[in-house]
Amino acid sequence: MGGQYRIKGDKYPRMRRRRRHGRLVVAGVASVAALGLAGWGTLQLIDVFTGGGGEASAAGTKSGCGIRATPSPAATAPLPKPAGITVNVLNATTRSGLAKQTADELKKRGFKIGDVGNASKDYDKKVKGTGILLGPAASLNSSLPVLATQLTGAERRTDATRKGATVDLIIGDRFKELAKKPEADKALATLANPKPTPSTAKQGC
Structure with missing residues (x-):
């Protein structure tokens, strides 16, 4: 070569390779993403084969391929028999004779009867429901x-200042009669022996 492109002296230009920093960064990001996906897949497989872990344990006790429901404390608490409940029957309506008639029927069904008469001024002519x-x-x-099994639709209230165990049945304007005895007996039996409510059902068994 001649002219201005002629090489002079004993030194020659060095041909340098292009740096690969960009490729290394891309390869590193891809490796991290692959490891992350692998770890997520492993966790999913563990969750599938263990049936959901903590959620299943919280819902109930595993037994074979199903989950045995755990009764609530209220379901296992003993309930009093009608003979152990004293009821005051009070009439809050303008119809006469309802308190005595209702008290007589409750007595036939095994309840103890306390006071029978008109409701106090706090409730007299103020109870619109049954x-x-x-x-x-x-x-x-x-x-x-237990008493609610005898009067369908009755409202339940408590008084924290009230002493003793006696309860009141206050007859309201929509009262017609107590629940039919067969229906009341069935409701009592269900209340005494509630069926456990199954929680989450395990699939794939």
């Missing part, structure tokens, strides 16, 4: 549910 079942706080999950 009735109110009123008792101390402790009766909410004991006496009141």
Whole structure:
């Protein structure tokens, strides 16, 4: 070569290779992503074969291929028999004779009868529904549910200041009669022996 491109002296230009920093960065990101996907897939497989882990354990106790429901404390608490419940029957309507008639029927069904008469001024002519079942706080999950089997649609109330175990059945404007005895007996039996409610069902067995 001549002219201005002529090489002079004993030194020659060095041909350098292009740096590969860009390729190394891309390869590193791809490796991290692959490792992340592999770890996520492993966790999914573990979750499938263990049936969901903590959620299944919280829902109930595993037994074979199913989950055995655990009864709630309220379901296992003993309920009093009608003979162990004293009921005051009070009439809050303008119809006469309802309190005595209702008290007589409750007595036939095994309940103890306390006071029979008109409701106090706090409730007299103020109960628009079928009735109110009123008792101390402790009766909410004991006496009141048992008495409620005899009067469909009755409202349940508690009074924290009330003493003793006696409960009131306050007859309201929409009251016609107590629940039919066969229906009341069936409701009592169901209340005494509730069926456990199954929680989450395990699939794939």
